[in-house]
Amino acid sequence: MLHGKWIDFCAGTLVGAMLLMAATPAAADPLPAEFLGKFRGIVTSGVGEIEGDFNMVSSAKRGGFSMAWSPGKSAEFQPSKNRNVFKAPDRGRLFEGAPAFWSRLEDGKLIVYSMQIDAHGGYDIYTFIYTPAEGGLDMIIRHLRSGSGPMESSARLKRHDG
């Protein structure tokens, strides 16, 4: 009798826990290990503010990840309702030039975005596409800004933390 109640209690708790899990938004998968670590390379044909030595450092953080990259940018990407999309918290008013950062995973690639309204009221958007490659990451940078056509460049980033 007691045994039966104990099973009922366990089953009830399990169902309750499952319901709770179903009710909370799905946590994003941690970022695949290929994208975590320290990487560096050279962007030979520069786009926007990115030219020459390029460093990227990333680490897992609270279900998402933090990333810093040249020249002096950094963001903490947090999980969102969509398990493949990560968003950085507000940095201030976009109308006053504060940047917005977000990222997503698709087909084994990590895509990181930064968007800013520039000092002249124009758009200034960078897209970084990282693909795992031997010894590091292949990176494509796209730059879209007011007053010029889309620009693109690429570089091989070598892992240098191992």
Add this chain to the structure above:
Amino acid sequence: MTVERGFFPAFAAFLAILLLMAPAANADDQDIPVEKFFGAYVGDAVIEGTMQFRDIIVSIEPIRNGFSVYTSTVIRTGPKRATSDVKWRAETQNFVQTDTPHVYEPLVRKSMFSEKRDPNLLAGDTLAWASIRGRTLGIYAMNVLEDGHYELRVFERTLTDLGMDISFVRYIDGVATRELNGNLARTKGDVDEN
């Protein structure tokens, strides 16, 4: 006296430096004021790579602390307007100056129950704004979609001797997916009234 003799040349030099710095500090004075855009314009446009034509009327007017843009678009598929598949749409966009020079934000009418708040781009809101660069008035609208792709719509209106060149480009993740270009003439009536 010695102090004064030393002070005035130094002060004069300081003023001279200020004068030299002034043009550099005001490097954006080539941006024309929004008033230059006020008027009515009529013309046509075509979607690049297609035979889809648009008959367009644009009217730009002042509003308090900003401007209003009315755009009427007749969407036709051939040389004639009077066909059974002709479509028409019109919209008015109102923008007001922000605290940041060059940047205008959409006029949002506050209700007594709601606080004015900035759009939250990463939560799915449309971020719209306008700015003037040189002779071009740009109106921009951006969305970050739920799957993380972004869409940017760029409407640019550039003043010309005839009136105004217009261009519209839609970018999805940085790639142009739709492009429209056209030429408008400033209407005479508008010139007479002003």
